[in-house]
Amino acid sequence: MIATALEGAKMKLVVRDLQVYYGQKRALAPVSMDLPEKNVTALIGPSGCGKSTFLRSLNRMNELIPSCRVMGDVRLDGDAIYGPGIDPVVVRRRIGMVFQRSNPFPKSIFENVAYGLRIGGIKDRSEVAGRVEKALRQAALWEEVKDRLADNALGLSGGQQQRLCIARALAVEPEVLLMDEPASALDPIATAHIEELIDELASTYTVVIVTHNMQQAARVSDWTAFFYMGDLVEFDRTNSIFTKPTQARTEDYITGRFG
Amino acid sequence: MPIATRAHTNREYEQELRRLREQLLRMGAMVEEIIAGSIKALIDRDSPLAERMIEFDRRVNQMEVDIDELCLLILAKRQPVASDLRFITMALKLVTDLERIGDLCVNISERVLELNGEPPLKPYVDLPRMAEDVQSMLREALDAFVAGDPDRAHAVVERDKTIDAYYTQIFRELLTYMMEDVRNIYRATRLQSIAKYLERIGDHATNVAEMVVFMVKGKDIRHTGKLEGQSPDRTR
Numbered sequence: 001m002i003a004t005a006l007e008g009a010k011m012k013l014v015v016r017d018l019q020v021y022y023g024q025k026r027a028l029a030p031v032s033m034d035l036p037e038k039n040v041t042a043l044i045g046p047s048g049c050g051k052s053t054f055l056r057s058l059n060r061m062n063e064l065i066p067s068c069r070v071m072g073d074v075r076l077d078g079d080a081i082y083g084p085g086i087d088p089v090v091v092r093r094r095i096g097m098v099f100q101r102s103n104p105f106p107k108s109i110f111e112n113v114a115y116g117l118r119i120g121g122i123k124d125r126s127e128v129a130g131r132v133e134k135a136l137r138q139a140a141l142w143e144e145v146k147d148r149l150a151d152n153a154l155g156l157s158g159g160q161q162q163r164l165c166i167a168r169a170l171a172v173e174p175e176v177l178l179m180d181e182p183a184s185a186l187d188p189i190a191t192a193h194i195e196e197l198i199d200e201l202a203s204t205y206t207v208v209i210v211t212h213n214m215q216q217a218a219r220v221s222d223w224t225a226f227f228y229m230g231d232l233v234e235f236d237r238t239n240s241i242f243t244k245p246t247q248a249r250t251e252d253y254i255t256g257r258f259g
Numbered sequence: 260m261p262i263a264t265r266a267h268t269n270r271e272y273e274q275e276l277r278r279l280r281e282q283l284l285r286m287g288a289m290v291e292e293i294i295a296g297s298i299k300a301l302i303d304r305d306s307p308l309a310e311r312m313i314e315f316d317r318r319v320n321q322m323e324v325d326i327d328e329l330c331l332l333i334l335a336k337r338q339p340v341a342s343d344l345r346f347i348t349m350a351l352k353l354v355t356d357l358e359r360i361g362d363l364c365v366n367i368s369e370r371v372l373e374l375n376g377e378p379p380l381k382p383y384v385d386l387p388r389m390a391e392d393v394q395s396m397l398r399e400a401l402d403a404f405v406a407g408d409p410d411r412a413h414a415v416v417e418r419d420k421t422i423d424a425y426y427t428q429i430f431r432e433l434l435t436y437m438m439e440d441v442r443n444i445y446r447a448t449r450l451q452s453i454a455k456y457l458e459r460i461g462d463h464a465t466n467v468a469e470m471v472v473f474m475v476k477g478k479d480i481r482h483t484g485k486l487e488g489q490s491p492d493r494t495r
Contacts, residue, residue: 215338242340244477254340256272257265 012037012176012206013058018072020053020062027053030072031232033225040198040207042221046258049227051210055178058208059095060088096169100181102161104153109145112153112164116172131171139167140197159190177201179209195220214254218242226250275333283350286322287401290357291394297367298390302383306375309368319361323354345477349470356463363456370449380436380446386454389425393461400467409475415468422461429454
C-alpha cells in the first residue's frame with residue numbers, strides 16, 4: 001500500500017518501495033509512505049516487525065550494520081538521500097536521531113551539545129555558545145543545567161541525559177528528528193517531560209518516533225503506522241487508528257489480542 | 260470494520276469483557292420482562308402484577324450500578340482502545356437507556372394501578388399493538404448487539420417513526436373521549452400518559468440501536484439531520 005497523508009499538506013519525507021535485507025533475510029517488505037512536515041508520526045508494532053529498521057533507513061543509520069542492504073527511494077524535500085555521491089553524514093545532520101538508551105559523551109554538558117557544531121567547522125565561540133543555549137532551551141533542559149554547563153554529563157539523571165541527547169541532535173539544526181523508543185528507559189515523570197517536549201518540537205521539526213507503548217503513540221503522534229512482520233499494515237491519523245482501525249491485524253495488535 | 264473475534268492475550272481482561280457482555284444482556288432481558296409485565300398488568304387489569312413490576316425495577320437499578328462499576332474498573336485497568344473502547348463507552352450509555360426504560364415501566368405500572376380503581380374506559384386495541392412493537396424494537400436492538408449486526412440495528416432506528424405515529428393516533432382518539440364527557444378525563448389522561456411512556460421507551464430502544472451501529476462500525480449515527488450544518492430531515 002502507499003500510505004498517503006492528507007492532501008495539500010507538505011510531505012517532508014517521501015518513501016517509495018523501501019526494502020531492507022540483513023544478509024539473506026528480508027526485514028522490511030517494500031514500504032511506501034509519505035511523512036507530513038511538522039507532524040509527529042509514530043511507528044508501532046510487535047518486536048521484529050521492522051519499525052526500527054524503517055526508522056534507521058530514514059537517515060542511513062542502517063549502513064553501519066555490515067550485512068544490511070537497503071533498496072528503494074527516500075526523499076527529503078524532494079532530495080534523494082540514497083544514491084551515489086550523497087554523503088551520509090550530511091544526511092544525518094539534516095535528519096537527527098535519538099536512541100533508547102541515552103548515550104551522552106563522557107564530556108561536559110556544554111561540550112556534548114557543542115560537539116556536532118565543532119565537527120561541522122563552527123569556530124566562533126559566541127556562536128557556539130548561542131547555539132548550545134538554544135538547543136538546550138529547545139530540549140527543555142536549559143533551566144536545569146545553565147549554572148553547571150561545565151559539569152560532566154554523566155552526572156545527570158536518566159531523563160536529563162535523554163534531553164541532553166535531544167539537545168545534541170538539535171544543535172546542528174536538523175529538519176527531521178528520529179526517535180527510537182526515547183522514553184522506554186525512563187520513569188513516568190521523565191517520560192511525561194519527554195512527551196511534552198515532543199509536542200513542542202513538532203511545531204519546528206518533523207518527528208518520527210518508534211514506540212512499543214501504545215498509549216504513548218496515541219498521546220504524542222498525529223499519524224500512526226502499524227508494522228507487522230516487515231509489512232506496513234496500516235497508516236492513518238492517530239485518532240482513527242486508536243478508535244476505529246480498518247485492518248483486523250491493527251485492531252488485534254492495539255487491543256492486545258496478539259499471540 | 261473488523262470486530263475483534265480473537266481473544267485477548269490477557270485472560271483476565273477477556274473475562275472482564277465477557278462478564279460485561281453477560282451483565283448487559285441480563286439487564287436487557289430484565290427490562291424486556293418489565294415492559295411485558297407492565298403491559299399485561301394494563302390489559303388484564305392485574306394490580307398485583309403491576310406492583311411486582313414496580314418492585315422488579317429495583318433490580319434493574321442495581322444492575323446499572325454494578326455495570327457502571329465494572330466499566331470504570333476496566334477503563335482504569337486496561338486503557339482500552341478501538342473496538343474495546345467503543346464497547347465499554349457504549350456499555351456505559353446503554354445501561355442509562357435501559358435503566359430509563361425500567362423507570363418508564365414503573366410509571367406505566369403506577370398508571371395501571373390508578374386505572375384499575377375505575378371501570379375500563381374502552382377496549383384496548385392500539386396500546387397493546389404499540390407495546391408489542393416497542394418490545395420487539397428493544398429485542399431486535401439487543402439481538403443486533405449480540406450478533407454485532409449493524410443492519411439489524413439500522414432497521415430498528417427506522418421503526419421509530421411508527422411508534423411516534425401510534426402515539427399521535429392514540430392521543431387523538433383519547434382527546435375525543437375527553438371532549439365527549441368530562442368523567443372520561445381521569446382515565447383518558449392516564450392512558451395518554453401510558454402511550455407517552457411507551458413512545459419514550461421506543462426512543463430509548465432507538466438509542467440502543469444507534470449505539471450498536473457505533474460499536475460495530477465506529478460510525479456515530481446519532482442525531483442525523485439535527486447536527487449543526489445539516490439540513491433537517493423532515494421525513495422523521
